[in-house]
Amino acid sequence: MKFLFDLFPVILFFGSFKWAEGHTDAAHAVVSRYLGDFMAAGLQPAQAPVILATVIAIVATFCQVGYLLARKRKVDGMLWFSLAIIVVFGGLTVYFHDENFIKLKPTILYVAMAVLLLVSQVIFKKNLMRKAMEEQIKLPEQMWARLGYAWIVFLAGLGALNLFVAFVLFANDTSAWVSFKLFGFTGLFLAFIIGQTFFLSKYMQEEA
Template identity: 60%
Template sequence: MKFLFDLFPVILFFGVFKWAEGHAEAAQGLVSHYLSGIMSGGTVAVTQAPILLATAVAILASLAQIGWLLARKKKVDAMLWVSLAIIVVFGGATIYFRDDTFIKWKPTILYWCFALALLVSQLALKKNLIRSMMEKQITLPDPVWNKLNLAWTAFFAAMGVLNLYVAFNFPLDTWVNFKMFGGMGLMFAFVIAQSLFLSKHMKDTE
């Protein structure tokens, strides 16, 4: 359930973009009516409307996500705040300048923030964030925890690079599909590979 909650803005971004692609004139009308006041000026092209509308909805979804947690007096994870800041800055720039370059960079910046947090915590603060999240569920030797933390660091760093490659070498709709399905698919594959790796060490521990 938490996984779907965390993906809420991404799912809405994808859904709105796909709807706007099929209803470009309606999307153009919505963007012109609701977003013209926060754009740098000029007429919104039909081809620009889907990404601008999807970006605006993703920003609102991220704000609603954190607002809902605060209203229920739930803890807001630090990375949710980071994600909100990134979508507001890069999404806001996308809308203001009517340039999808900024929103294409957003996943990469987020992935690299994850990677940097894991790496700095392990090397500088001597704190293994992956261990902090998982040690209640499994018991592993210290070297394995360190390898696992570094593996996630490398994965997020690589995902950031891959996002840029797809974003700037393929059509916009291909990138949107990759953002929704490619990222989740690769994450799922990585988790399966991690589980296979951990199963061996968990048996050894036992």
């Protein structure tokens, strides 16, 4: 359930972009009417889908935070950070109607998470992955360190991959990047978690 909750803005971004891509004139009319005062002049119909999808993703992220606060539940630091990033880079995307800003958002988020894990583990000697998972699984001491470094490398790799996909592989195909953002990154996360589980299973059995 939490996985779907975390994906909520991404799913809405994908859905609204695909709808707007198939209804460019309608999307352009909506964006021009309701967001025209907040954008630089010269919006083209072809730019409307990513603008509309970005605004919906920003609203969805605010809704995530609002929902947790209303339920008096903790809003973790990464969600606050994600909100800040999408407001800044989404706002730049909307104002300049330039998709390159929103394309940078995943890279900044993943790299920031990797840096946070690295600094915490190396400098402050606090393994955040252990803190998050220790109640669910028991591992030998050295495996927690390996797990932390594995997530650091994985997240940094995702950040680099996003740059390649967004600005090289699909540099002129925003629609393909939007699809990869949902299905590609979600698939990679699932594959990594499943692989991690299989790898750690023998160590969890030894601890049992």
